[in-house]
Amino acid sequence: MKTFLRLAALVKPYFWWMALVAFIGFATTGSGIGLLMTSGYIIAKAALQPPMSALHLGIAGVRFFGLARGMLRYAERLLSHDTTFRILTKLRLWFYDAIEPLAPARLMHFRSGDLLQRVVDDIQSLENIYTRVLAPPLTALFVSALMWFLLGTYSLGASLLILFFHLLAGIGVPLLAMRLSRGVSVGIMKEKTAQQLLALDLFQGIGELQIYGKLPEHLEAMRTAEETKLRLQRKNALIDGLHESLTGLLMNGAVVAILWALVPAISTPGMNGISLTIVTLAVMASFEPFLPLPASLKHLEADTHAGERLFEILDAKPETTTPAAPLPFPKEPAIRAENLSFSYPGSTAKTLDGISFAALPGEHIAIVGPSGAGKSTITALLMRFWNTPEGSLTIGGADIERFDPEELRRNMALVSQRTYLFARTIRENLLLARPEATDQELKKALTAAGLGHFSSKLDEWSGQHGMKLSGGERQRIAIARMVLQNAPVMILDEATANLDGVTEKEVTETLATLGKGKTMITITHRLKAMDQYDAIVVLDKGKIAEQGRHEELMQGKGLYRRMWELQHTTELV
């Protein structure tokens, strides 16, 4: 319920739109009732064989209601879709606003695109919260009120009777259906998750399953999950059918009850055969808006779950915040770590354990070590993705937490191992780094990054829907971004790890040229051209194993020397 209220609060700005659509929905059903009532009026009146003129009103009525119903339905569908789209945009903005301060710390769990896709699907499914969840009961309520009013003009008893049957159809039957199907939707969702994991295991591990003779067993497990899901879905379908049938029965029950009440009263004042006909037909038509109620309950359950999942992601404190009085980025950005320690939330192991190093202005340093040594955590801390609770990390002598994270990121350019390209044009992907850059500047940056031939392709699409860029080209786009950003500090986090030997060499040279006169921190596990660095920090399991220049480290018999030998003497090139 709490989740639902929070969700409802999100769509509150569209309250008047929704009210309008619900009203048109009600008017649509009302026209249907009107059409049957006036039709009934025509034939009942005609049966008494009055003069022709007596039918004029009825004929005008059927024409009006006949046309109105179609038109109103059309308007309702258009408006409800329009509202839905507005709500979807609103929901996306809401989610974006909420996740933005949490990124990327909270997005860490969404390493596989599949999971993030589910978040997007959840938001998408919430767009229907109005049309499928809120509107149907509202329309039913309006129609019930209308019937109560209409029948009240004939007989109070009849109006109370219809109210009773409407209550049963609108609340009793849905409650019954909800009771019967308790846990079914959740069960289906669970089976679906289980199946998804089993399917993922199958597609990735089919080779292992075959070799170890476990394929039949695994397929059997998938089929069992499918059967459980189907059994639950069948239960759901049967309950839906029951609900529909019960609503139909209630409609006919209401007809019998109304006849029972009104037939004896037929010659009393205010009640005659014509009224009896009209009222009976109206009662029959008034049950139409109760039919979509079970679906609306199901959507409510699904939406609540989707909402819960989203709130679970968003109900977290942002990892880093902007300080009240941020310092400007220093002119002489000496980066210094003193006794710096860090562990990721939920993990007891220290990823960084009391490390100290310094990169003075204009210096180029390298941080090396086996994978898992904690190298990339240093990047994450420098980029202010996480706070630094233990030890100190300073820039120009001031603690890193005293800067505005955005200001910091503008002044410390990063090229990492995986460059994300948005599914937009090359130009838009470059403009991220400097929104006001001219085409001329973009072309210059591309040339500097060794992508001169891309100068004519600024308007081509990259990423998922566009042209595919090779790993080398992606890294070069990242370098072009770095050129545009022209920040005093450059951080290269395994920037060339995914590249083949020749490209790696070229890109490294480009970066070295760019880095002249700037502070540069290179993080790498591949020991290539190491003599260019002013200092090399060797990390192992979160601790500093050794530190020094290439020649010094090679003279020792430490980790650095062993890594270098492993890479340069035992590997077949």
Place this chain on the structure above:
Amino acid sequence: MNIDRRLFQLLQEERAPFILSVVAGSISSVMLIGQAFWLSTIIDGAFMQKKGLGELLSPIGLFALFSTLRMLFNWASHGEANRGTVAIRKKLFSRLTGTIGSLGPVYARSVQSGRLSTTLLKGVEALDAYFSSYIPQIFLALFTPLLILAAIFPGDWLSGLILLLSAPLIPLFMILIGKTASAMTEKQWKTMSRMSGYFLDVLQGLPTLKLFAESERQRDTIEEAGETFRMATMRVLKIAFLSSLTLELVGTIGTAIIAVSIGLRLMDGQLTFQHALFVLVLTPDFFLPLRQLGTKFHAGMEGVSASKEIFEILDRSPAPFRETASSGGSAAEKSAIVFTEVTCTYPGAFRPALEGISFAIPTGKTTAVIGPSGAGKSTLVNLLLRFQEPAEGSLTIDGRPIHDTPLARWHEKISWVPQHPTLFNATLRENILLARHDASPEELQGAMEQTGLSEFVASLPDGLDTMIGEQGARLSGGEAQRVALARAFIKNAPFLVLDEPTSHTDPELETALRSSMEALMQGRTTVIIAHRLETIQSADQIVVLNEGKLVRCGTHDELLAAGGFYRDAMRLQQEEAA
């Protein structure tokens, strides 16, 4: 490929519930007519004949009875259609998983990630609406209106004629408007998925946006894109919804015309009130199934387009292996495996992955396979593991074709340690015991010690019972390889296929993995895709592949003497080291 015919075939296999569904649906329609008849009789009695409640008891009772029966049969009709659908879905799912399983890893890896699981998990489900709603509705949309016409005609042929003439308007409009509308709807769906793709893109790239301090500005872009999308879609929907407007109007105006025309004939005394009311009550029910067919058609079509992918996979079903009866104890451990003129081509590739490969794998010895990427090393391993069939040539063991051994039997003889082993969504223990469930605790302990897993397990919160895989603890590449090695120790098969790890960052890890691998290779017929000098030098035989061809085959010294790629690579190595 005629989709409708294939879907119909599926339907035929589960005929009974669908026949029952249609029969129950038809009975329900008959009850509908009875219900309308008794209702009109009651009102006519009270209104025209001034009968009291007591005289109307039996028609009221009959009305209630018919209503109840109608609902029961209606429920039964849905229930039966659902039963048949569930059976079809179950069968289709089972066939699909079976096919994917027998197509093996080479196929699973060739398909874009996510597409297989969408087809398997969402595609089969999308067929639900086709079988449970659309198919029965086709029959009912024909039967119910005809039945109503038959009931109306005898008493009032003019109303019957009006309905008969207006009925075809519905399918006609549906076809006329439906064609343009469905093309537009499809376009709209594409924009819609582009739109949600756009949002996903922004979320995925959020860390990048933050790096460039651009995340705030992005907000406007989301809003703008949403607005553009909304306006574009609404333009489409304005036209697409015209079809439902038309259908609605045919129904309501049809009812209005009937009401007026029977009203006029009532005045002339050509009709009784009872029959007039009977016709009026049935008129909306005459149009309803036709209109429902429209909505159900759309739901059904979604399933049809999903089924294209399903049949595409089912049609790939590989030919069953020729398993000869005399295939009893083939003895992989005793004899050499011989490749004779083996050629292997992937669909769509411009040259064979392997071409005319001939060599023998000696029993109990180590064969190292080397070559640049794309040389055909993985294909060679795939052939040995029988994940793939050679297009030409033969693989024999002990002089007999490898295919004489049933696949499962063959796999019993092989252990495989891939470069990136799969960790299943289960506990670490289950992941290791995948190799043999009845392994003793001592064997498990031994395998863990030999692969250096014991130390790692001790650091885990739940030890061997820690969940790993997609939703569990993340293991590093080195740890995953240790698990794969432990599996191989436990399986203890005579034949071993290894893919040597290539990440050369951690000297300690490398040494540890290396010694585990050596222990494993001891006394087993081993084929290893090798990257390290030491491994290559100590192999009994080295196979050098390049661009799908076997360049050389021999010992380290023989190959050095022969020159070519091997010697060049060795020389480059020496230069790097210097």
